[in-house]
Amino acid sequence: MSIKSLQRTTLRDQCLNGLRSAITSGQLPAGHHLVETELSEAFGVSRGTLREAMRRLEQEGLLVAGPRGQLRVREINEGEIGHLYQVRAALEVLAARSLCQHADFPDRLETLRECLARLHAVEGNLGEQIEADLSFHRTLCELSGNSVLLSSWLALEGPVRVTIMHAGIERALNNMSSSRHDHLLEVLSQRDPAHIERVLVEHMDEAAQRLMQAMETQSAG
The missing domain is CATH 1.10.10.10 (Winged helix-like DNA-binding domain superfamily/Winged helix DNA-binding domain)
Incomplete structure (x- = not known):
C-alpha cells in the first residue's frame, strides 16, 4: 500500500x-x-x-x-443514505434554530465564518476539504449549545464519512464546495428560522441525491 x-x-x-x-x-x-x-x-x-x-x-x-x-x-446502501441525510438535516436545522436564539449570536456566527474561511482555503485538496466541510457542520452543532444534539450528530459522522466518496471525487468536491456553504452562512446570518430550515434541508437533499444517483449508475453498470 x-x-x-x-x-x-x-x-x-x-x-x-x-x-x-x-x-x-x-x-x-x-x-x-x-x-x-x-x-x-x-x-x-x-x-x-x-x-x-x-x-x-x-x-x-x-x-x-x-x-x-x-x-x-462499512457499506451503506441507497436507502440508508437517504435516511442518514434526513436525520442529519433534522439535527442541523435544530442546531441552527438554537444558535439563532443565543444572545451572542454574532460571535458564534463569526466562529462559523472562520470555519468557512478554512473551507475556502483548502478547496481542491480532497483530504483537507473533507475535514473542513465536516468541521463546519460539526461546529454548527457545537454552537447550538445542545450537548445531546451534538452527541447525536457525532454518532452519524462515521457513516457520513463512508458515504462521501460513493459518488466519486467530482461529486464529492461539489457537495463540499465553499460556494454551497457561503449560501448556508448567508441565510443563517438572517436569523429567519423558516428560511434556514428550507435551505438546510435542500442542502442535505441535494447531497443525498448526488450520492444515490451515483449508486444507481454504478449498479446499472
Whole structure:
C-alpha cells in the first residue's frame, strides 16, 4: 500500500487519523477487508496499536465486523443514505434554530465564518476539504449549545464519512464546495428560522441525491 509511515510521536492517534482518512478518501473503499499485517506495515505501527485504532473506528461506525470477526469498511446502501441525510438535516436545522436564539449570536456566527474561511482555503485538496466541510457542520452543532444534539450528530459522522466518496471525487468536491456553504452562512446570518430550515434541508437533499444517483449508475453498470 502507498499509505505513508507515521511519526513515532502520538502513534496511536496518528494511526487512528491516518486510517480514518484512508477510509474517508476512498483509499480503503467500502467493503474492503482490513488485513492487520498489511496495515501495520503500511503505517509503521505494531498490530496492537493498529487494533486500538480499528476498535475506535468500529465504535464510530466506519468499520463493521464480519461473521468471522474480521473488520471491513462499512457499506451503506441507497436507502440508508437517504435516511442518514434526513436525520442529519433534522439535527442541523435544530442546531441552527438554537444558535439563532443565543444572545451572542454574532460571535458564534463569526466562529462559523472562520470555519468557512478554512473551507475556502483548502478547496481542491480532497483530504483537507473533507475535514473542513465536516468541521463546519460539526461546529454548527457545537454552537447550538445542545450537548445531546451534538452527541447525536457525532454518532452519524462515521457513516457520513463512508458515504462521501460513493459518488466519486467530482461529486464529492461539489457537495463540499465553499460556494454551497457561503449560501448556508448567508441565510443563517438572517436569523429567519423558516428560511434556514428550507435551505438546510435542500442542502442535505441535494447531497443525498448526488450520492444515490451515483449508486444507481454504478449498479446499472
